[in-house]
Amino acid sequence: MPSEWKVLKRAVESLDLTSDEFEDYVMVITDVYGDAIASSGDFEDFSEEYYDFLNRKVFPHERVISTLREAGVSEEDLIVFQDGEVPCDDLVKTWNKIEFNxxxxxxxxxxxxxxxxxxxxxxxxxxxxxxxxxxxxxxxxxxxxxxxxxxxxxxxxxxxxxxxxxxxxxxxxxxxxxxxxxxxxxxxxxxxxxxxxxxxxxxxxxxxxxxxxxxxxxxxxxxxxxxxxxxxxxxxxxxxxxxxxxxxxxxxxxxxxxxxxxxxxxxxxxxxxxxxxxxxxxxxxxxxxxxxxxxxxxxxxxxxxxxxxxx
Structure with missing residues (x-):
């Protein structure tokens, strides 16, 4: 799904990552996402099925969790990723409210x-x-x-x-x-x-x-x-x-x-x-x-x- 960045990027916006930590996250999660989507097939739109896929196959992945933990993300915040409870729908709605300079x-x-x-x-x-x-x-x-x-x-x-x-x-x-x-x-x-x-x-x-x-x-x-x-x-x-x-x-x-x-x-x-x-x-x-x-x-x-x- 070409616009996966909507959710993947905004999932960590509140975690106060440095630019280098964010780049590490990007490299890892896009690799994890690529592997997961290759075995699952593309999704046609943002739907509960797609959000469930992210919360089962992508966000809880051990490489993603390890990268965020190395960046100093709190265990409380990590639980959201580990338990597959990232609020994807809310993240997409927030994206659509972005104001551009x-x-x-x-x-x-x-x-x-x-x-x-x-x-x-x-x-x-x-x-x-x-x-x-x-x-x-x-x-x-x-x-x-x-x-x-x-x-x-x-x-x-x-x-x-x-x-x-x-x-x-x-x-x-x-x-x-x-x-x-x-x-x-x-x-x-x-x-x-x-x-x-x-x-x-x-x-x-x-x-x-x-x-x-x-x-x-x-x-x-x-x-x-x-x-x-x-x-x-x-x-x-x-x-x-x-x-x-x-x-x-x-x-x-x-x-x-x-x-x-x-x-x-x-x-x-x-x-x-x-x-x-x-x-x-x-x-x-x-x-x-x-x-x-x-x-x-x-x-x-x-x-x-x-x-x-x-x-």
């Missing part, structure tokens, strides 16, 4: 446009795997980081450093599969939850990416996502914001470069990345800007708020 909304709009632009070059009209999706985001930010730094004036006055404000806000760390961002994975699943993208099983050969060890998922826009992109596409392409213009231009270049690569060619490109070669597992590779925009700077914020935040 402007930077999150712009990231997700650019992500939707990425899926759309990539589909122009893909024989299957989709990004061929979650692995490829993550690497596209990484190289977009990496290429932006290489650009010459300069300042620009925004519409409300004052000088702004462009490169510390453009690109996705994601923090990438080193995994066995290469650069990976938990927040990017979360945002992708938010788009899935809002029915703006779909994820289809395209191969039984996994890639080693999170939740893609046992099979490969292609990412494409839904009809609703196509309608959303149509509303903002030209505004992004013709934006007066130099930040948006540079980001979009670099994103288009990365799409054209990577879309024609086979999986092996992309894997070799990733393995040859100098930052990756110097890093150990879990090391930070690249950090995107945390704060980028004021609401008044983005002329399509109303559409974003209406289409994504209010679903």
């Amino acid at each position: 402007i930077d999150e909304l712009v990231d997700m709009a650019m992500m939707l446009k990425l899926v759309k632009d990539y589909s122009f070059y893909s024989e299957n009209d989709m990004i061929e795997s979650r692995y490829r999706f993550q690497k596209l985001l990484y190289f977009i930010n990496k290429y932006l980081k290489k650009e010459e730094s300069y300042t620009i004036s925004n519409s409300v006055g004052g000088e702004l450093g462009m490169l510390d404000r453009t690109g996705y806000r994601y923090r990438f760390t080193r995994r066995d599969s290469g650069p990976y961002s938990n927040v990017a994975y979360e945002d992708k699943n938010r788009l899935y939850a809002w029915s703006l993208i779909d994820e289809l099983v395209v191969s039984e050969d996994g890639t080693g990416e999170v939740a893609e060890r046992n099979r490969r998922y292609g990412i494409k826009l839904t009809p609703r996502g196509e309608a959303m992109v149509k509303r903002v596409y030209d505004r992004i392409e013709e934006s007066d914001s130099v930040i948006i213009y540079s980001w979009n231009d670099t994103q288009n270049k990365v799409v054209r470069e990577i879309a024609g690569m086979s999986h092996d060619e992309l894997t070799n490109m990733v393995k040859g990345d100098k930052s990756l070669l110097r890093a150990e597992s879990g090391d930070e590779l690249l950090v995107g800007p945390e704060k980028k925009f004021q609401t008044s700077e983005i002329n399509f914020v109303e559409e974003l708020t209406e289409e994504i935040a209010h679903g």
Whole structure:
């Protein structure tokens, strides 16, 4: 089930894990989930049957419990996992009440446009795997980081450093599969939850990416996502914001470069990345800007708020 992150991630939000502890949890529970779902089959929707599956096969698993215990989670909190009493339905309802800030909304709009632009070059009209999706985001930010730094004036006055404000806000760390961002994975699943993208099983050969060890998922826009992109596409392409213009231009270049690569060619490109070669597992590779925009700077914020935040 492609949007498993809704429940898996929110199950530990109240446990006050550090970023490293959270990443350890992500790696373990996605492996456990992948094994469990491979033997149980995909579920069509969020239902009592699916929640029961998580509470029987995933949350109480000894690897999950061990990881949480090593992170210092109290025995009282662990009992909820051990006894299979994680309130999945409440977690999904809470997810649907999330309010997005402007930077999150712009990231997700650019992500939707990425899926759309990539589909122009893909024989299957989709990004061929979650692995490829993550690497596209990484190289977009990496290429932006290489650009010459300069300042620009925004519409409300004052000088702004462009490169510390453009690109996705994601923090990438080193995994066995290469650069990976938990927040990017979360945002992708938010788009899935809002029915703006779909994820289809395209191969039984996994890639080693999170939740893609046992099979490969292609990412494409839904009809609703196509309608959303149509509303903002030209505004992004013709934006007066130099930040948006540079980001979009670099994103288009990365799409054209990577879309024609086979999986092996992309894997070799990733393995040859100098930052990756110097890093150990879990090391930070690249950090995107945390704060980028004021609401008044983005002329399509109303559409974003209406289409994504209010679903």
